Amino acid sequence: MEKNLEIEISKTNRGKEQIILNRKYKFNLSSKRKDNSKKYKCTEYKTLNQCPSFIILNNENQILEYDDSHNHLENKFGAAKSIVKNKIKDEISKSSIPFNVNIKRTYDEISQGMGLICPGYNSIKSQVTRSRRKQLPPDITTFDEIPNESKYYKTKSKIKSECQEHNYVQFLEFLGYFKKTYLINFETENWNYYGNIEHITNNVSETFNKNLKKLFAKKPTFFQLLSELQKEESKYYIDDERRTAGILRNKKQKKLIRTEEIKALVKYYKNMGILLKKKRKVLEMISLNYG
Ligand SMILES: [Zn+2]
Numbered sequence: 001m002e003k004n005l006e007i008e009i010s011k012t013n014r015g016k017e018q019i020i021l022n023r024k025y026k027f028n029l030s031s032k033r034k035d036n037s038k039k040y041k042c043t044e045y046k047t048l049n050q051c052p053s054f055i056i057l058n059n060e061n062q063i064l065e066y067d068d069s070h071n072h073l074e075n076k077f078g079a080a081k082s083i084v085k086n087k088i089k090d091e092i093s094k095s096s097i098p099f100n101v102n103i104k105r106t107y108d109e110i111s112q113g114m115g116l117i118c119p120g121y122n123s124i125k126s127q128v129t130r131s132r133r134k135q136l137p138p139d140i141t142t143f144d145e146i147p148n149e150s151k152y153y154k155t156k157s158k159i160k161s162e163c164q165e166h167n168y169v170q171f172l173e174f175l176g177y178f179k180k181t182y183l184i185n186f187e188t189e190n191w192n193y194y195g196n197i198e199h200i201t202n203n204v205s206e207t208f209n210k211n212l213k214k215l216f217a218k219k220p221t222f223f224q225l226l227s228e229l230q231k232e233e234s235k236y237y238i239d240d241e242r243r244t245a246g247i248l249r250n251k252k253q254k255k256l257i258r259t260e261e262i263k264a265l266v267k268y269y270k271n272m273g274i275l276l277k278k279k280r281k282v283l284e285m286i287s288l289n290y291g
Contacts, residue, residue, distance in 0.1 A: 005063055007055075010086040018043075018082060019055060021066075024074035026082055027055050037064055044072050 010018045010026075017029040019040045027040035036059040044051035049072045056065040163172045182191060215228050 005066060007057075007061065007063065008083055009061065010082045011089070018086075019057070020079045020082055021055065023079045023083070024076055025053070025070065026075070026079055027053075030054070042070060044070070 004022070006022050008020045008023070010020055012018045012028055017038075017040075019027040019029075021027065026043040028043055029038060030041040031039045033039065038057050038059075040055045040057070042051040042053040044053075051069075051071050052067065053070045054065075054067050055063060058064050159175070160172065163169075163175070182188070212232070215232070216225065220228070
């Protein structure tokens with residue numbers, strides 16, 4: 001066994017175990033064996049290099065075997081980056097810093113503290129953001145509140161594996177698009193109105209758009225546009241006032257009023273019926289007794 005082999009345990013972007021050797025080479029977990037030993041393959045294995053180097057650790061992370069036949073240059077920068085990234089992720093998830101934590105500061109503190117060659121801040125930032133989003137249930141504000149095995153995360157991987165099973169390629173593509181657009185590019189609170197608004201369709205805005213189209217000539221001049229918009233705007237203000245005052249009623253309200261009127265009439269006639277029956281009984285009794 002070679003001497004001076006120093007290993008550090010890190011994680012890949014996808015959360016898989018990664019071993020960093022002498023801060024030069026990276027190895028990803030490839031298989032677990034029956035005797036609990038683990039085989040890690042050099043990360044250059046999957047590239048054009050197809051590096052054959054591997055390392056085997058026992059369950060106490062002691063090196064059992066190391067094949068150092070790397071066919072590429074050592075990558076100090078890449079290895080350092082992985083260590084810092086992992087350390088930062090760890091620090092953030094351990095601490096109770098709220099979500100709006102200043103990543104830059106954390107990054108500076110930790111990377112300085114580690115005395116390492118500093119990998120790019122942007123790369124770290126995206127890494128941290130990614131690890132946050134991975135376990136992001138909707139109303140969590142601090143990292144402390146995130147359960148280790150987040151349900152949200154589990155559901156996502158379940159959907160993914162089911163799609164793969166049934167070959168729903170298009171839906172998977174859509175999920176990818178959805179994640180990129182709505183979970184990464186835009187903040188959820190900017191588009192998700194779950195439980196917040198009355199109208200869950202955009203019919204109102206569609207109707208408004210249709211009406212506006214009718215109003216204008218194909219290419220109105222700026223001042224035509226402005227004047228028409230002003231007219232429209234004042235109309236809506238007045239309509240709103242009248243609606244609130246109960247002068248203007250929409251179809252639904254009118255219908256409701258009619259229904260109420262009918263209900264009242266039915267009730268009235270029922271009461272009259274009961275009253276008539278009572279009167280008739282009283283009259284019958286009178287005629288029986290005195291007739
Ligand atoms: Zn290698």
